[in-house]
Amino acid sequence: MGGESAESASGASGKFGKSGNVKAGFTLDSKTVAVLAITVLFVVSLYLWTLPFQRNSLPFGEGDSAWHFSIGDNMADKDKAAFRLPYYIGMWYYGFNSILGPFAPEYPPPNHVNYAMMQVFGGERFVPVFIYRAIASFIGALSVFFLVSRLFGVLPAFIAGLGLSFSLREQLTYLFGQQPTLTAIVVTPVTMYAWYKYLTSFYDSGSGSSSSYGKGNIVYLYVTFALLAAQYLLHFQGFTGSVILMAVFTIAMAVRFRRLPLSKSNLLPLAAAIVLFLAVAAPFAAVYFGSPDSYKPSWNLGRLLEWGISPDYFKGSFPPAFSLFSSEYPKALVPFLTAGMVLLFVRLFLVKNNVRELFLLSWLIGTYLVLHLDVFVGTGLNRLARMLVLENYVFFTLIAMGIVWLPQTIALLLKLNSGVVTVAKYVLAAILVFSLVTTSGRATYGSLSQAYSGIDRITPAQADFAANYLSKLPEKVYIYDPSVKVVGQWRYPKMRWMLAISQRHVGRYDGGPIAGFDNVDKNETYFLFDYSDIALFASSPSYQQQAAAWASQLNQLEQQLFNNTEPVYDINNIRLYKYENNAEVPA
């Protein structure tokens, strides 16, 4: 027994859309239906996820967003993909990597090379990169579509994909700028599919002719390892997620078939795949393992009783809605999710060829293990929270499977004919799609069309100052910005976007000696006093008092440091001074 036979036995198509044929006076080829569904999902997602920059092409996102952009931007600008970071970026996390030393990258090159290639081919600095970021973030909807359509048919695949294109969790990760993590995670469903195909072909071949005994289709084996390598290079978290999910499924299959997926025939291809993977991964091991993150298992066994990650664990990194069940799954979806879960367990016991059900169960268990790595491995919970995206993938799949399995099971119990099942399935699907569009879809439009539309995005005056003035200063200048300490953290990403646009280092100043770092040239040090945001706040009556207090604080520091000194730049409420005395600055 293997995957293919299991697929045919449980009623849904293993190939694209055998169940997805449309007969409305003419017949659409099943593969065309699948391509059509993918195109609709892609266009809808492209429209929604690019809303933040459809009307305003200035860059947006938190500090991470600016940091990643800067590296790719530098590659395209200098026409060189260097391993070491340039001064203005390297000073950001200076000395971060204990193995590779100062100016070492925090990630392997692919994400940033992709940004650079998008600039080269797109012909603009920001929009092509942001289109890539949007696509590389919402593509998780399509990778789940691919997996579900191959295993269960186009209809549940479309529903799961639509739900994911409206996922708040993925939107926030994308908006905040942790897109490389998300892009590595979105590959997981495709990696899992390739591994599923390999294992099912392996166990199929076990009952075949002696020449192919226990070998399996090794193309899927190589593809699995190529996908793992891609994930490793994009972000370690995506790679880790896939490895854990694959391990759980492998164990489940070994138990199901009472045999490990190893034989004399597949040892050599498996070894070759591992060697090829290591050849790609090993040169970048120091990038990951030189980071200062410490991994001490928490052994907080109480956490094992929780399914996900409570917002209390990642305060400051994400808003509470990021992990709240009710924010991610509207009430109308809960019955379908419950039905999907219950029927998954029922089918595990009732369906003879239950490999696909076993696959979904492994996915569920693997996701639980990934979300509890803090207990066993010590991964930080604010970082682990990003892996909650894996929960979306399996939950939206179960929601979609609920509408397929529910009518099937009821029909089986009540001995109804197949026509009734088909009608019930499409009626439920229509209800679910309507519910998704009117709840999550509407919320997605609202949040993405308003994202970074206010003071939290770099303004034209700030962008102009960075592009046309700061960028002309010497390459190794260090520009201090004291305003973050005065006005608050919302200012921080804007400061970093000035760094990205100018390709000059702009860092926060919290008081104290100005040259406390290595590599800071006191003769090339500047201070930035940016009142332009405060002026915008002051234009709103409700913020006038707050704006006046901030302006007074910032002005006090400006007078203290630069009394009787002429600024080198003074336009649009933005002033820049060259720091030329060596006196220490009070904290």
Add this chain to the structure above:
Amino acid sequence: MKGSFGFRISSSYYAWVAGVAAVAAAAFLLFGFTGFRSVIAIALLFVIPPLLLLRKTGLDIEEKIFFSFFIGLGLFPLLVFALNQLLPSFRLSIIAAFAAVAIASRFLASRFLINLFR
């Protein structure tokens, strides 16, 4: 249909080409020529290179396209990066990476290598 490099394009790819054209048209409506170029660039940079390597495998077209895209996101830029350590220009390295993949796909299609990896 035969391409300029002698690669045969199967008619089963037409639906996918039409799908990419539809997405590129949507991007054009949203962002003008920059949007169109960006979508075409994503298809060219991330899908085509691995697809050249997978074209002789027994995978079906949907598998080839999805596997290619997700492999391409991580491995094609690595090849560009590696070549740029030898070549003076990043832009030249992108072209060289394409050429390297095209040549490799010719070799991978040879019976000797197919048998070696079996």
